[in-house]
Amino acid sequence: MQDRKLKAICSLHDLRHASYLTRQISLKGQACSALVFLFEGKPYSYVNHCMHMQRPLDCEQDAIFDGTGKFLRCSMHGFIFDPTTGECQSPVCLGQRLQALRLQEIDGMVFFAEKHLALLV
Ligand code: FES
Structure with a gap:
């Protein structure tokens, strides 16, 4: 049974073919955007807010x-x-x-692995 906190984002294949992806998420009830990208072959994700001016x-x-x-x-x-x-x-x-967002890879798919995260449309 799949862990309920895992939210599918995309395949590793998709990330290899994009410089980055964004996903609209709700994090602890706050709507925001998440960046997802590969760096040196490993996926990373951060809330898409610069700490300088929250852009x-x-x-x-x-x-x-x-x-x-x-x-x-x-x-x-x-x-x-x-x-x-x-x-x-x-x-x-x-x-x-x-703000880093935990990810998990399973069988070539990348998931958010944050408890209080929901994917928005
Ligand atoms: S450098 Fe990101 S808002 Fe100024």
Whole structure:
């Protein structure tokens, strides 16, 4: 029987063919957007809110990585984040982190594994 807290997002195949995906979610009753992406072959997900001004990282551009592909980059003011931890590398928010969302892979599918998360349409 499938764990009830698992919510299917997409296949790993889908993630390999997209630079990132977004999903509308409810987290502890709050509607928000989640980013899902592969980095060095591993899937990651964060709430799509930059801690600088609470804007979605892709609010100005349809992209979440900087030119090097090594850092997440907020398109509003260019703050960058470690994709593996969500930790901000830019001086104003140095050390603050994007809110990570737990994922689980099962048989090539990627799931949210957060108890208080629901997928919205
Ligand atoms: S809102 Fe993200 S860097 Fe300013």
